[in-house]
Amino acid sequence: MKQYWEIFITFAKIGAFTIGGGYAMIPLIEKEVVDRKKWISKTDFVDMIAISQSAPGILAVNISILAGYRLKKNRGSLVASFGATFPSFLMILLIAVFFRQFEHIEWVQKMFKAIRPAVVALIAVPVFTTAKSVGINFKTAVIPIGAALLIWLWGISPVYIIIAAATGGLIYGRLKRRF
Amino acid sequence: MIYLQLFITYFKVGLFGFGGGYPMLSLIQHEVVDQHGWITQQEFTDIVAISQMTPGPIGINSATYIGYTVTNNIFGSAIASIAVCLPSFIIVLAIARIFTTFRSNKYVDDVFRGLRPATVGLIAAAALLLMNPENFIDYKSIIIFGASFILTLFYRVHPILMIILAGISGLLLY
Numbered sequence: 001m002k003q004y005w006e007i008f009i010t011f012a013k014i015g016a017f018t019i020g021g022g023y024a025m026i027p028l029i030e031k032e033v034v035d036r037k038k039w040i041s042k043t044d045f046v047d048m049i050a051i052s053q054s055a056p057g058i059l060a061v062n063i064s065i066l067a068g069y070r071l072k073k074n075r076g077s078l079v080a081s082f083g084a085t086f087p088s089f090l091m092i093l094l095i096a097v098f099f100r101q102f103e104h105i106e107w108v109q110k111m112f113k114a115i116r117p118a119v120v121a122l123i124a125v126p127v128f129t130t131a132k133s134v135g136i137n138f139k140t141a142v143i144p145i146g147a148a149l150l151i152w153l154w155g156i157s158p159v160y161i162i163i164a165a166a167t168g169g170l171i172y173g174r175l176k177r178r179f
Numbered sequence: 180m181i182y183l184q185l186f187i188t189y190f191k192v193g194l195f196g197f198g199g200g201y202p203m204l205s206l207i208q209h210e211v212v213d214q215h216g217w218i219t220q221q222e223f224t225d226i227v228a229i230s231q232m233t234p235g236p237i238g239i240n241s242a243t244y245i246g247y248t249v250t251n252n253i254f255g256s257a258i259a260s261i262a263v264c265l266p267s268f269i270i271v272l273a274i275a276r277i278f279t280t281f282r283s284n285k286y287v288d289d290v291f292r293g294l295r296p297a298t299v300g301l302i303a304a305a306a307l308l309l310m311n312p313e314n315f316i317d318y319k320s321i322i323i324f325g326a327s328f329i330l331t332l333f334y335r336v337h338p339i340l341m342i343i344l345a346g347i348s349g350l351l352l353y
Contacts, residue, residue: 088235169293
């Protein structure tokens, strides 16, 4: 019981102090779980990140499921992921309850008028940084541009884009090996 | 049966959300704003702003917030938040068991070679959908967008600082 509590507290701490989600969480998890608690070795941790990235879903949740599983099997994974998500759940819940009273205040409205275009910029920036990191060139640019236009202009569900991209990758790999 | 709808919607987001928070935004946006009309694009933008400034991943944050907004109780928040994590449990634990064969599998490699460029498109779609008259109300909006874009991309200003700066400029400009 004591160890479950320790797992919960450790991951709740990680969840409470990482702002900005997934990738910001990795160094913090490493520090707690690898360096301080020595629950998991450094090489195992690198493998865990690799698995978390190849699975769908929220990166931070995926990592905590794996780390928890390593410690205490299924129950450990439940406790760890619950710990990692609980602080933000509570905080957002409070905001959801109170924000609708705040949002009518004049100065809050003024701030949000300017915050909205800034948020759009925050989403536009990773388009370019991610394109660079996955090595998009003039030839392959047709894939993200096509995907974006299908979703933006025709309202195609991103689910179909993901299925099509995965299938496309499989077919391309098959053809490349054959010829 | 709003609870069932919430569950299915967020299960889908968890199941098809590849590549981290930003590509996931477009999935959430499509389901929650376009398909169900639970919130407006403007509210969605506000949730992204709140999410950037509070701890935790956007996937969980949006599930908690929208779950509450739609049902007006905590139960809705809990259902959406659990639903978005559920596919991870099934898939991550399955992959963990067959990890060594999984990583060196050429088909897995092929799938990811296809997915990576598409996730760039998903992020772009989320940004394009938010470039609408609700979020861009006048020429000042365009200036704020341009300045924020340049500051984050070239000067690596932290997103939280960016939102705070934008908030202050809102008090001065409007």
